[in-house]
Amino acid sequence: MVLFVTGRCHRTCWYCPLSRERKGQDAIFANEQKITSPSEAIEVAESMSALGTGITGGEPLLVLDRVVEYAKRLKEHFGPEHQIHLYTGIAPDEPALRRLQGLVDEIRLHPPHESWPRILETDFARSAILARQMGFVIGIEVPALPGIGALAVALPLLDFLNINELEWGETCAAAMRERGLELADGLHNAVKGAADWVKELPDDPKVHFCSSSFKDSVQLRERLKRIAANTARPFDEVTDDGTVVYGVLEPAGDLDAILEILDEDEYAICDGRVEMAWWVLADLRAELPGKKYVIERYPNGGMVVEVTPLDAAIKD
Numbered sequence: 001m002v003l004f005v006t007g008r009c010h011r012t013c014w015y016c017p018l019s020r021e022r023k024g025q026d027a028i029f030a031n032e033q034k035i036t037s038p039s040e041a042i043e044v045a046e047s048m049s050a051l052g053t054g055i056t057g058g059e060p061l062l063v064l065d066r067v068v069e070y071a072k073r074l075k076e077h078f079g080p081e082h083q084i085h086l087y088t089g090i091a092p093d094e095p096a097l098r099r100l101q102g103l104v105d106e107i108r109l110h111p112p113h114e115s116w117p118r119i120l121e122t123d124f125a126r127s128a129i130l131a132r133q134m135g136f137v138i139g140i141e142v143p144a145l146p147g148i149g150a151l152a153v154a155l156p157l158l159d160f161l162n163i164n165e166l167e168w169g170e171t172c173a174a175a176m177r178e179r180g181l182e183l184a185d186g187l188h189n190a191v192k193g194a195a196d197w198v199k200e201l202p203d204d205p206k207v208h209f210c211s212s213s214f215k216d217s218v219q220l221r222e223r224l225k226r227i228a229a230n231t232a233r234p235f236d237e238v239t240d241d242g243t244v245v246y247g248v249l250e251p252a253g254d255l256d257a258i259l260e261i262l263d264e265d266e267y268a269i270c271d272g273r274v275e276m277a278w279w280v281l282a283d284l285r286a287e288l289p290g291k292k293y294v295i296e297r298y299p300n301g302g303m304v305v306e307v308t309p310l311d312a313a314i315k316d
């Protein structure tokens with residue numbers, strides 16, 4: 001599960017990908033759902049059988065008490081094997097690390113781009129050494145940017161160096177254009193050049209590169225599939241992409257008479273519409289009066305991907 005603990009951040013990275021809706025807002029989200037309590041975070045984690053949680057923001061360490069509260073509740077509920085990793089743009093000092101000990105397993109440091117050429121002299125290097133001594137798994141996770149090769153000297157202090165392909169975002173598009181950057185292609189959010197910049201890094205098992213297309217497709221699809229497996233109704237079809245497909249009837253006429261045609265466990269009534277397996281709706285479409293269509297959406301009432309009028313969807 002992705003737990004976004006605040007949209008506030010003290011830094012102003014020119015490449016920050018946060019959306020306008022989240023940037024600066026002191027709001028909490030579990031995956032895409034706005035929440036206000038640790039119990040709601042547990043519910044969302046349950047709904048996807050989450051094996052772990054990534055705590056991110058904004059800057060999580062600006063709300064350290066909140067991070068501690070949520071991590072504690074997640075660990076209490078799911079047990080110590082629920083892996084928790086924390087993203088941060090602040091180098092945590094010893095008191096902060098002490099509070100996170102036993103709650104956060106792994107810390108992913110994001111030192112500012114301008115500090116990379118002197119990374120060993122920064123608080124991030126000091127923090128990495130201390131965190132490792134205290135038993136945390138510690139690494140650096142940054143977007144691919146020119147000059148990334150400078151981080152190689154920090155490898156001996158770290159358990160990993162994760163590089164995310166630089167992504168174009170609505171709020172950083174102008175800053176990216178100003179720097180002469182452009183999109184790699186029309187399909188993904190990846191910025192052209194990352195492949196060349198990461199070549200500056202040694203071929204080392206601690207270095208991992210996560211492409212934008214992997215993040216978009218594989219990670220999202222796996223998350224959707226886990227949510228769908230836990231929340232799909234008996235008549236929802238779960239696709240290979242993790243979306244769910246079902247038929248909708250907006251009934252015209254006597255609803256009771258319509259429902260008599262269907263088996264009780266074959267449908268659900270939602271806001272006056274009858275939802276059922278799309279193939280049942282297709283088979284019975286001549287007998288069921290009203291508007292009929294097939295919906296494909298993210299699971300658990302998520303975003304609608306496609307609405308297809310039934311007559312166009314099913315050709316005899």
Ligand SMILES: C[S@@+](CC[C@H](N)C(=O)[O-])C[C@H]1O[C@@H](n2cnc3c(N)ncnc32)[C@H](O)[C@@H]1O
Nearest residue numbers: 015057058087088089110141142143164166167
């Ligand atoms: C948005 S930050 C939020 C947490 C924290 N403030 C930080 O910067 O680590 C989460 C992750 O996104 C990465 N990131 C930042 N800008 C990015 C971009 N334009 N493309 C891809 N990843 C980016 C950061 O390195 C960090 O690992």
Ligand code: SF4
Nearest residue numbers: 009011013016058089
């Ligand atoms: S530290 Fe993280 S959240 Fe803050 S501005 Fe930079 S990328 Fe954005």
